[in-house]
Amino acid sequence: xxxxxxxMLDADEARTAAxxxxxxWAALAMAxxxxxxxxxxxxxQCARTPExxxxxxxxxxxGGGFAPAAVWPAGPSNIDPLREAAEAVLxxxxxxxxxxxxxxxxxxxxxxxxxxxxxVIVLALASADAGTLQQTLRxxxxxxxxxxTLVWQHRAxxxxxxxxxxxxxxxxxxxxxxxxxxxxxxxxxxxxxxxxIARAVGAxxxxxxxxxxxxxxxxxMSHGAWFRRKSELAETIEAAMDEAYxxxxxxxxxxxxxxxxxxxxxxxxxxxxxxxGSGAIASIPFEDRGIVTGVLTLExxxxxxxxxxxxxLLCETAAALVAPTISLKQREARLVSGRIRDKAMHGAxxxxxxxxxxxxxxxxxxxxxTFVLLVxxxxxxxxxxxxxxxxxxxxxxxxxxGFIARSMARAGDVVQAGQVLAxxxxxxxxxxRARAAAELQQVDRQYRKALAGHERAEMNLLGAQYRQAEAxxxxxxxxxxxxxxxxxxxxxxxxxxxxxxxGSPVEEGKVLFEVAPADDFRxxxxxxxxxxxxxxxxxxxxxxPTGLAGETVPFTVTKLxxxxxxxxxxxxxxxxxxxxxxxRELLRPGMEGVAKVDVDRRSLAGILLRSVxxxxxxxxxxxxx
Numbered sequence: 001x002x003x004x005x006x007x008m009l010d011a012d013e014a015r016t017a018a019x020x021x022x023x024x025w026a027a028l029a030m031a032x033x034x035x036x037x038x039x040x041x042x043x044x045q046c047a048r049t050p051e052x053x054x055x056x057x058x059x060x061x062x063g064g065g066f067a068p069a070a071v072w073p074a075g076p077s078n079i080d081p082l083r084e085a086a087e088a089v090l091x092x093x094x095x096x097x098x099x100x101x102x103x104x105x106x107x108x109x110x111x112x113x114x115x116x117x118x119x120v121i122v123l124a125l126a127s128a129d130a131g132t133l134q135q136t137l138r139x140x141x142x143x144x145x146x147x148x149t150l151v152w153q154h155r156a157x158x159x160x161x162x163x164x165x166x167x168x169x170x171x172x173x174x175x176x177x178x179x180x181x182x183x184x185x186x187x188x189x190x191x192x193x194x195x196x197i198a199r200a201v202g203a204x205x206x207x208x209x210x211x212x213x214x215x216x217x218x219x220x221m222s223h224g225a226w227f228r229r230k231s232e233l234a235e236t237i238e239a240a241m242d243e244a245y246x247x248x249x250x251x252x253x254x255x256x257x258x259x260x261x262x263x264x265x266x267x268x269x270x271x272x273x274x275x276x277g278s279g280a281i282a283s284i285p286f287e288d289r290g291i292v293t294g295v296l297t298l299e300x301x302x303x304x305x306x307x308x309x310x311x312x313l314l315c316e317t318a319a320a321l322v323a324p325t326i327s328l329k330q331r332e333a334r335l336v337s338g339r340i341r342d343k344a345m346h347g348a349x350x351x352x353x354x355x356x357x358x359x360x361x362x363x364x365x366x367x368x369x370t371f372v373l374l375v376x377x378x379x380x381x382x383x384x385x386x387x388x389x390x391x392x393x394x395x396x397x398x399x400x401x402g403f404i405a406r407s408m409a410r411a412g413d414v415v416q417a418g419q420v421l422a423x424x425x426x427x428x429x430x431x432x433r434a435r436a437a438a439e440l441q442q443v444d445r446q447y448r449k450a451l452a453g454h455e456r457a458e459m460n461l462l463g464a465q466y467r468q469a470e471a472x473x474x475x476x477x478x479x480x481x482x483x484x485x486x487x488x489x490x491x492x493x494x495x496x497x498x499x500x501x502x503g504s505p506v507e508e509g510k511v512l513f514e515v516a517p518a519d520d521f522r523x524x525x526x527x528x529x530x531x532x533x534x535x536x537x538x539x540x541x542x543x544x545p546t547g548l549a550g551e552t553v554p555f556t557v558t559k560l561x562x563x564x565x566x567x568x569x570x571x572x573x574x575x576x577x578x579x580x581x582x583x584r585e586l587l588r589p590g591m592e593g594v595a596k597v598d599v600d601r602r603s604l605a606g607i608l609l610r611s612v613x614x615x616x617x618x619x620x621x622x623x624x625x
Contacts, residue, residue, distance in 0.1 A: 025178035038070035038147070042121075045143055046072045049136055051125040053104060056082040057147065058090075059111070059119035066090065066119065081106060086120040093117050095140075097133065100124055107133070109140040111147050119147065138289070142324050172200050173317040180322050186329040190220035193322055194296075198222040200318070201311040203298040204278075209241040210294045210330060216241040219294075236268075236275050241295040243268040244283035248292060250316075252282045254306050272299075280306040286319035288327040294319075373605040380602040382534050384525040384575070385567070386543055386595035388587055390516025394488040396421055396496070398506040400479050402428075410497040412588070414518060415487040421513050422498050424483040424506075433476040440469040491517040494590050516589040523555050523579060525595050526565065526572040530614060534599045535560060535575055541597035543579070545587065553587065554580045557597060 024044040031037035038057050046052040055072035066086075081100045085108040088096050093110055100106040105128045111119035121140060125132065176196045183189045190208055198206035205223070209216040218238050221227050227234060244251050249264045253273060269281055279302035285292045296319050298307065350359040405425040409415055443466045450458035487493075496513030506512070523543050527535055535557060542552040555577040563574045577595070579587070606613070 025174075025181055029174040029178050035069065039072075039074075041143065041146055042070040042072045045121075045139065046123070048139060049123060049125070051128055051132055052123055053126045054082060054124035056086065056122040057119065058083075058086045058122070059147075069119070082108075082122040082124060086122050089120045089122075090117060095137070103127070105133070107136055107140070109137070109144060111144055121147065141289075145320075172314055173321055176200060176318045177321045177325075180325060184329075186326070186332070187220065189326060189329055191222075193318075193326070194220050194222040197296065197315060197318055198298070201298065201307070201314055202300075204301045204304075205276075205299040207237055207241075207297045208294055209238060209297070210326070211245065211292060216245050216295050233275070236272050237297060239268040240272045240281070240283055241297055244285055244295050244297075245292060248285060250282070250284050250312070252280075252307055252312065254280060277302055279304050282307045282312060282315070284312065284315050284319055286316075286323045288323045293323055293327050293330075374603050376601050376603045376606075378602060378604045378607055380534075380599045380607050381541070381596040382527060382531045382599060383594060383596045384527045384531070384572070386523050386525045386593055388521050388545070388589050388591040389524045390491070390494060390521045390589040392489075392520060393494065393514055393516045393589075395511045396485050396488060396513040396515065398424070398485070398508055398510045398512060399482040400424075400508045401505070402483075403503060403505050404498050404501045405483075407497075407499040407502060409487075409493055409513070410499060411493045411495050411513075411590075413493050415490065415493060415515065417487055417490045419487045420484045421487055421493075421496070422485045424485070425503075426480055426483045429476055429480050429483070433473065433480065436469060436473040436476055440466065440473055443469050485512060487513070487515050489515055489517065491515045492589055518588070521579070521587070521589045522558075523577040523595060525575040525577060525597070526567055527575050527597075529564070529571045529573060530611065532560070532573045532575075535597055539597050539599065541577065541595055543577075543593060543595045545591045545593040547591055547593075548587075555595070556580075 024040065024047055028037065028040040028044055031040050038059070042055050042057055046055045052072075055070075056068060057070040058066045059069040061067040081104070085096055085098055085100075085106045088098070089108040089110050093112070095110065096106075096108040098106050098108075103126075105125045106122060107125065108120055108122045110117045111121060121144060123136065123140070125136065128136070176193070179196050180189055180193050183192050194206040194208050197203070203222075205221065207218060207221045209218045211217075216238055218227070218229065218234050218241070240251075243265060247264050251264050251266055251269055253266055253269050269283065272278070273281055276299060278299045280300040281298065283295055283297045285295050287293060296315060298315065300307070347359070350356040351363045403425040404422060406423040407421075408423070409419070409421045415421065443462055447459065447462040447466055450462055492515070494514040494516045496511075498512055537557050537559065539557045541555055541557070543555050544552045557575060557577045559576040561574045561576070564571050565574070566572075
């Protein structure tokens with residue numbers, strides 16, 4: 001519950017952080033004097049530093065020496081540790097990072113030029129790791145220029161060269177920065193920047209391009225949320241921006257009172273003026289931490305005055321202030337090196353940090369799940385429907401056309417060799433035998449009479465008729481001997497039940513019963529064609545008969561056949577296996593169930609996705625050249 005409460009507090013802080021920061025930027029822009037500017041700047045700097053617990057700005061005093069210009073938080077506080085760090089920086093002229101009281105870390109940064117130090121900015125951090133220290137130093141390096149500008153303004157005021165109030169260009173630049181800071185996304189920030197800078201200097205158009213792979217790509221244009229990137233206009237503007245970026249110089253056409261452009265090449269800018277029909281154009285590269293990250297291009301229509309030195313100073317100041325923000329949001333907008341990297345670092349801090357036990361538990365679970373899915377520990381088995389089949393199987397068929405008279409056995413019964421299974425009706429046969437016997441006697445009397453009269457021709461004819469009648473009688477006797485259908489061998493009736501067919505006719509040769517030995521059978525597996533490549537003779541497996549719930553019987557694969565059959569919409573191959581001898585007493589031929597053949601050890605992910613992987617391989621083989 002404590003962890004959930006902490007996350008809720010973090011969410012509330014995130015929702016209120018943006019309005020508070022906007023108010024601090026407004027206070028900085030509306031500062032009336034140097035003291036108010038320092039207080040607003042220190043409040044903003046400490047608000048942007050999450051671990052800040054105290055701050056101090058120490059500047060030159062008019063009477064000599066150094067005095068506090070601003071303290072954060074406001075009110076009575078112990079600034080002795082901060083003062084000590086400031087004195088160390090004043091003595092060395094270099095940034096200092098030193099431990100403070102109560103486990104704090106103190107960062108002191110000099111305010112000065114290459115010739116002298118004009119003051120010190122000191123921040124106390126409650127807890128700081130290497131990443132926090134680096135980020136804080138970057139923020140100070142970026143923001144110290146504002147305090148240095150204030151120092152030079154005071155010096156100019158003392159020399160009579162400037163008024164005590166900040167120049168209008170500085171105020172306009174800070175107002176522009178405050179407006180830009182209100183947006184979160186990169187595109188919104190760039191669009192707000194070009195719209196505000198165009199309004200501030202009275203430009204008819206403003207465009208900004210960002211450096212990507214040593215080339216400037218147009219990213220935003222004023223007075224419109226969308227532009228066609230492949231248009232002639234966009235390509236011409238990008239060419240002009242590349243011209244300024246390649247020379248790392250400000251380019252202004254025409255010159256006006258802006259000064260010399262150090263002989264820079266202006267071919268693409270002249271082309272842009274010709275294409276747009278503009279009267280004035282200016283391109284200003286801006287940089288972040290010494291690296292040029294983009295170019296700002298301004299245009300004025302024909303008939304308007306060229307850009308003045310004040311306009312260009314305002315643009316350079318605003319671009320320099322906004323450049324770190326643009327670079328930060330550009331890094332955040334990147335997928336791999338930006339968002340994914342930040343998410344990965346945030347997740348790593350949650351997993352390896354001192355808190356967030358739920359994140360640690362989820363990470364451990366993910367590692368265990370990955371281990372289980374990818375490490376080849378699971379037994380890979382091929383499953384198939386199986387049936388017990390007798391190794392020797394005999395059929396008891398109808399010996400002739402007739403009718404079922406009685407049934408003495410049905411499928412599943414254990415029978416002995418010669419046991420009567422069913423009896424055919426013999427009434428018609430007996431009538432036929434009586435008729436055949438009468439005909440035989442009649443032919444015999446006629447034959448004897450012809451023999452007494454020495455009629456040889458008649459004797460030959462009657463002799464043939466006698467032999468025919470005798471053959472018919474023997475055939476009828478043979479059928480009468482086979483009216484009882486008996487078991488061809490001892491075993492179990494695998495199929496056959498004629499108890500419901502008593503009185504029904506049967507045709508000669510129709511199989512009425514099938515008998516298999518009770519102790520000599522095998523397992524027949526119907527393996528799907530997608531799995532047949534994994535099955536080989538000699539592999540072992542388990543057979544689970546449906547009639548023996550929870551019981552499994554071991555077997556060994558003995559033969560793979562090329563005989564296929566269609567079962568449930570897919571082709572299957574017949575695979576024969578030999579059962580273990582000790583399990584035969586529990587089974588009977590004809591039992592059905594499920595068999596699984598042990599193949600090898602594989603990863604669980606590979607087992608579960610083998611059908612998908614097989615389909616993808618077949619698809620790739622079919623479509624790839």
